[in-house]
Structures are given as C-alpha cells and as structure tokens.
Amino acid sequence: MSRTSSTGLQLIGNHFSGEGDQLFRAFDPVQQQWLPTEFREATTGEIDTALTMAAKAFIAYKKTTSLQRAAFLQAIAEEIISLGDELISVASSESGLPLQRLQGERDRTTGQLRLFANTIAEGSWVNARIDTGTPDIRQMQIPLGVVGIFGASNFPLAFSVAGGDTASALAAGCTVVFKAHPAHPHTSHLVATAIRKAVMRTQMPEGVFSMVHGTSHETGQYLVAHPLVSAIAFTGSFKGGKALYDTATRRAVPIPVFAEMGSVNPVFFLPGILLEKGPALAMQLLQSVTLGVGQFCTNPGMFITPSADAAAAFISTLQQGIGHATGGPMLTPGILHAYQQGLDYLQQEGVQVLGAAQTVPDQATPYLLQATAANALEKPAICQEVFGPSSLHIHAGSIEEVYTLARKLEGQLTATIHGTEEDLREHAGLIDILREKAGRIIINGFPTGAPVNHAMVHGGPWPAATPAAGTSLGTAAIYRFCRPVCFQDFPVYLLPPELQDHNPLGIWRLVNGTFAKMADS
C-alpha cells in the first residue's frame, strides 16, 4: 500500500489540513486488527474553513454550464479509475468486503457519475417552464447552495465520497462538504484525492468539494447546524438520520435533510406461487438475505407467508438451506455487535429460531427467525431492521392477517410480492396497500440490487427515509438539491440560456403548457 504525506488529513478546498490532535484508525474486520494509518479528526475551525470556501465556490460554481459540470463529473470518474488497484485493496482492508464486490462497486460509482454527467449535459433536467403572457414568467430549477453529505459504511465507494449524493449535488450545481465515514477513512482519502485532481484538471473553483474526517457525533452535528449549509444528505441508521433531522429542523433557519435510514424490506409470498415453486423461491430468498453478509439497505429482513400448508415445502427448504449458508466478517466490530444484539433481542421477545448457519468467530452468522402475525401485530418492535444476514419469517394464519400486517407496516424502501398471475390478480389489493408503504414495489424479484437509472426510487415514507418525496439513487436524486425560481419580465440578456426564446440548448420545455423542444414560436 502506497503512502502519501497527506493521508490522514482533511481535504479543505484543494489543500490538505491537519490542525487537530485527535487521532483515529480504521479496523480490518477480516484480519481483526487495527490498520496502521492514523487519521486526524477535523477541528471546528477546519469545518468552518471548508464551509466558507464552499460558500464562496458556490458563487462561481452555480454559474458553470451543465456541460462544464458534466466534464467535471466525467473527470472524477476517470480519476477514480486512475487510482487503480490501490483503491480496491484499501477499501477491502477497511471494510472486509471482497475485492470482486468492490470492483463492481467502483463500476457502479463511475457509472453513476457518468449517468449524471450525461443527464445534465442533455440539459432538460432543469424543468424549464415558460409562460409568455403579460407578465412573462419563466421558471427553472436552481441549486440550493452548500450541501453537507455523510458517507455510509456499507458502500465505501457507491454511497460514500464520490457516491450518488455527491454526484447528484455536484450535478445540480451545489458545492459539497463531505463528512467521511470513520470506518473507511483511507478509502475516503483516496477518492477525495481523485476529486481534487478532477477539480484542478477541469478548473472548477477551489472549495467546490472538501472532505473532513470525524468519529464523533459532534463533528456531524456541527456541520448540520452550521449557517452556511443549505441541505444535508445522509445514508445510515435511523438513529443517526433522526439525530441530524432533529438538529436541522430546529435551526434558526431550518434546512432539508435527505436521509435514507434503511428498512426491513418485507417480502410477501402468495399461496399459489408457494405451491408452484416454494423450494426454488426459498433458495433465492436465502441468497438475497445473505448477499454481502446482509449489509444492504434493501436486505429482505422480513418475509410473510399466508398459510402453513402452502408454505410447507418453502419453509423446509429454508431450514435446510440456512444450515449451509455462509456469513462472513461485517463492516465494523460495532455493526457485528449490533447484529448480535438484534438477534438476542428478538429471541428475548419470544421470536423463534427457524434455523441458523454455523458460527464462525468474529463473523456474522446467517439466521432465520420466525414469529406469528399476531406476535408481529402485538409487538411491532420485532419488525424493525436488524442490519445483517438474518430475516424474520412472519407466519400469518390467513390471507386476511397478511393484509392487516401490510396495513400496519411502517415506511419501507422496498416491498416485494411473489405470486402467480392468479395470485397477483386476486391480491391487487395487497399491492395497493404496499404502494403506500414503500418507494419501490417489486413483483417476483428480490429487493437487493438497485439499478441506478432514471426510474429508480431509493427512498420511501418515514422511517425508511425523509422526506418521502425523494430518492437517493437514480437521476431524480438531483432534485433534492434544487429549488424552482421564476424570472418575471427578464430581458433576454439576463435570462439563463435554458429560458431564452430561441432555446439555444435545445432542451425540452413546457411552453405555455405544451412540451416542446423547439424555439418558442
């Protein structure tokens, strides 16, 4: 592993800074040892400087064209690739995730940057609306300002320094102060250096991106409470997201927090499909539950069957399968500890163990648990997320109980239904209930795996996310960091090109109520 003198420091604008004296190190969960590199926690002075530079950079950055920002995002993707294998090996040692998974995640990250680059380069994303009456009114989306972004532990690349939140904020024209996740500081450092190179190469204003380290809640809270921040993006636990939300909404000037806080992602199995292919579905479910040691926001943490008869072969296959499932090291000792505590809690609450894999020291053991629908309705706490490779089977006594359970669900990132055509036609009402509960509804699939495209929604009603009207994946994520503004009776020399009569950018616009790509007639 190569070392540079800047490793361990904050990136403030294009410069590295190490004013603080609080040090921390990352832990290798596979080798079960602390990694050698020491990182410095950011001081409040360093955070102030990063934010001041970000606010100043915003004045220039908001005036860049979509094409300039697209080139910047493309350059970030290229510089990430240029980091080469070091990025993958460092990320693996800090997260315990396998190299192949991290190579895939790097592709996802660069693909995401390029997707946003292409979207803004096309230009129609600004939602231009023109009404040419008297007065003449023209609306478009403009960036909010400086965005504070918190990296997630479970995707050290795709939901971290140059992940979807950063990509969508920079695409929108916002500047970013990034709070690195303390579980993968070196990975974060490398990606930050890639962004720094892209900033300099594409001549973006210094301060458009800064990154600070910190292990304490205070660092994060300081960032959220700071008057120069206009919005926050966060991916992580409910507890973490809720704490930031509370701070942001109690500020003198409240700001939006776009928090993705996870969910149990219920999977409903209908009777016909259970009879038709219960054992095959059981194997697919097990694979989804244990994929990546269950460390996905969309891990199926709960599945529901409507009757003992229909589910018999499905359940017995699960019981056999779970014994042969493989767990693995988790991202951090804290996450492993929380997983074990979650399983203990469920068992204390009377939840049965349906089966478990073999225990390996310092690794997460895959578990299947079981409760009745009556238990779940009586004690909703047993339906809350246990982050890791386990899933809770809810055994309903009847299809009516399945509906009741669905109605009582709290907000989810995803909800899934498995059924034959006959099942699905008969239970369209169940799908209708689930539509109110989640951001993504899946038929005959599994929630793990969320493609990044234009149509994806990764979000949902509280407590899965806030606000419900947001997504942290897909190109619609850009709208979190924008607001509409309208220009009344502006002479053409003051109008942004997006709103000029002759439509110089050739974008789609709503002109006097009609979508058009031509110049105004």
Add this chain to the structure above:
Amino acid sequence: MSRTSSTGLQLIGNHFSGEGDQLFRAFDPVQQQWLPTEFREATTGEIDTALTMAAKAFIAYKKTTSLQRAAFLQAIAEEIISLGDELISVASSESGLPLQRLQGERDRTTGQLRLFANTIAEGSWVNARIDTGTPDIRQMQIPLGVVGIFGASNFPLAFSVAGGDTASALAAGCTVVFKAHPAHPHTSHLVATAIRKAVMRTQMPEGVFSMVHGTSHETGQYLVAHPLVSAIAFTGSFKGGKALYDTATRRAVPIPVFAEMGSVNPVFFLPGILLEKGPALAMQLLQSVTLGVGQFCTNPGMFITPSADAAAAFISTLQQGIGHATGGPMLTPGILHAYQQGLDYLQQEGVQVLGAAQTVPDQATPYLLQATAANALEKPAICQEVFGPSSLHIHAGSIEEVYTLARKLEGQLTATIHGTEEDLREHAGLIDILREKAGRIIINGFPTGAPVNHAMVHGGPWPAATPAAGTSLGTAAIYRFCRPVCFQDFPVYLLPPELQDHNPLGIWRLVNGTFAKMADS
C-alpha cells in the same frame, strides 16, 4: 343574505356537524360590527371523524383517473359560480374587501381550479420515467394521502377553502381536511357547500373533502399532530407557520409542512432608471404598496435606492403622493392592530417617517418610512414584514451598500429590480445575489399580482416559505402533495396506465432517458 340551517357547522364528509358548544362570530371591518351568524368550533371528535373519513376516502380517491379528478375540479368551479352574488356579498362583509376585488378573486379561484383540471387531464404531470432494462423499472408521482390545509385571511376565496392548496391537493389525488380561517367562516361555509355539491355530483368518495371551524391554535395543532395527516399546507404569518412546522417536525412520524409565511419583497431601484423616470416609478410604487390596503403576501414592504442624488425626484414624488394615498379597513381588527404596532415599533427603533396619508378611524393609514442602509444592517428586525399599506425606504450611501444589503437579506417570496438596460447590465451581480434570496425575481415591475400559470413560483427560502423547493401558486404546486414510487418488473395488468408500454394516455414520458410521447418502441 339567505340562511340555511347548516350554516355555522362543520362539514364532515357530506354531512354537517355541530357537536361543540364553543361559538364565534365574524366581524365586519367596514361596518365595524360583529356579524350575526354564530359558528361552532370543531371538537376534536369532529376532527377525528373528518380525518378518518378522509383516510378512508383516500383509498378510493387515489384510484380515480386524472380525468375523473379533472371533472371534479371543474364541478367545484361551476358550483362556486352557482353560489352567485351571495358569495361575494358575504365575503365582502366578512373581509371588508370591495365587491369588485372579490369578483376578480372568484375568477382567479375558478380559473385556478380549471387550470389544474386541464393539467391533470393532459396527464404528463405524473413525470413517468421508464427504464426497460433488467429489471424493468417504472416511476411516477403518486399522492401523499390526507392533506390538512389552513385558509389564509387575505384571500377569502383564492387562498382559502377552494384555493390553490385545495385545488393542487385534490388534483394530485390527495383528500383534504380544511381548517377554515375564523375571519371568514360564512364565506368558507358557502364554498364548502359548493365543494360538497361537486363531490356528490361527480360521485367522489364521501370524505374526499371536509371542513372544520376553529378560532384557537389548539384546533390547528390538533390537526397537524394527527397521525392520519400526511402533509400540511398553510398560508399566513411567520409565527403561525413556524408553530405548525415545529409540531409537524416533532411528530413521531414527521410530515412536510408547506407554509407560505410572507416577506418584505424588496424592490431595488438602480441609479439610471431613477434619473430617467423616478417620478413615474414613485407613483407606480405607491400604487403597489397601497393596493388592497397592502394586504398581499407580495406587498413591497421595502425599497432600496443607491444614492440621494439619483433618488431626489423619486423621493419627493413619493412624499407628495403618500399624502393623497387612500388606506381602508383591514381584514380584521387584529390585523389592523398588528399593522399599527408594526409602525410604532419601527418608529421606536428610530426609523423616520417619510410621509403618511390622512388618518381615518378604524382604517389603516398608508405610510412611507425611511432608514439608512447602515440602520438596516445594524438592526435587521426593522426589515421584517409589517403587513399593511406601508413600505420602508432604505437609503443606501453607495451602490456597494446596496449589494451588502442584498447579501444580508433573508428569504423572500419576491425580489424586484428596476433599471435601464445599462443599469441591469452593470448590476447583473445584484440580480445574481437576489436569485439566491427569492422564489420570483422581477425586472421593472412590481411584486403585487402573481399570475397563476405553469411557470409561477410563489415560495422562496426561509422565512418566506418552507421548504424552499415549493410553490403554492401555479401548476407546479401539485408536486408538494406527491412522492415518486417505482414499480419493478410489474406485469402490464398491474401497471397504472401512465406506465404501460403502449402509453394509453398518450402522455410525455422519459423512456430510457429520452422524452417521448409515443408508445414504447
């Protein structure tokens, strides 16, 4: 004035209810007397019933087609017209607003309902996004649920029972529980009966709209805190909006509050145009300040000039003009009292009186006040909204001071700049600053008068509104009450028509990243 036995009661679903024993009456600010009709405050039980019916109605209402909802909105407009002159005379007696103004406001209200009807009938508003890969993902906007809406005092028709918030919520597919403004309960009652008739005529589910009366903050807070409410819309004071925001964000399940809380709507005059046509601008400004006794959210409560020399003729015209300006009765005695208190406060803080109209008992007197930019920078409180026919002249010592003042402004609904072409080209930087401060930027016009169309933004950064990314006027207002959901691998028989391959509604969609109106190829 005709009387019906239901007047004074809540409208709960399609039935009138009067369980409470707390009575109140409206006040006629022109006649200076209490009006005879007694209204009953809603009990918490009545609010519970309204919300329970609204939640039940939502299950059916969200499944109505856009065309069905468009017919419902059209029917509401028709039924409002059918109320005839009684609506206008009742509204005038309760608000003190002239008949002609209220006739215009009725047109605005019915026009707004029809604009939303046409927008949803066209259908593209759902922002359909289709990615046909593996998996197949299809996104559209869906309604949030039950919306609680608070009527404003200053537009007893257009920002009240069937105003823009109700129109956009019903258009989106949300059901509504409306809290009537206690200053115009009889007007509210009449419009509610019109909506009731439209509900029955177009066979909308009972409970899609209910209206409750209440004079206390408790009634409003009870509605906002209720678990069955999914979003709140409010137009009124900062204090009122902030109280609802605090309640909504501290709930166990927080909900969004779309609050339009007013602003001072600064108007900047640049040197060239002051020299060129200062006196004409002064007369136009006076008209805007005193229009409707200054009772508009977009009233220009502050105007800024850069130098004494350039502004001399402008100011002397203002001083002459204000003496001949006419005030009038305000909407309520409370609003008149607050206006007078606001003026007293400014004078206590050392703000000069530039001129005033003649005082008439029980009426608001138009005022022009004056402070230096240094005063305003030192005491930002003097720049806060005084609701009524007054405006504060900020007399800057230099153009640099104008920029400094602009940078220090808090969030505004509107910001206006008057300038010659030379002024505007020279001070594009000022426009750039103001773009960050307001939802609508106006060149060479006045902020009063906000057309309802597709491009209008009536909102802005805190404290003008929350969230900054919203508008309470114009067709984009519908998105406040929606969230995106995506459907993964749905068979065609389960997909909403908006997302089916053959595009049966013929709407614009983003298909694999390209806007298209045709069926998928």
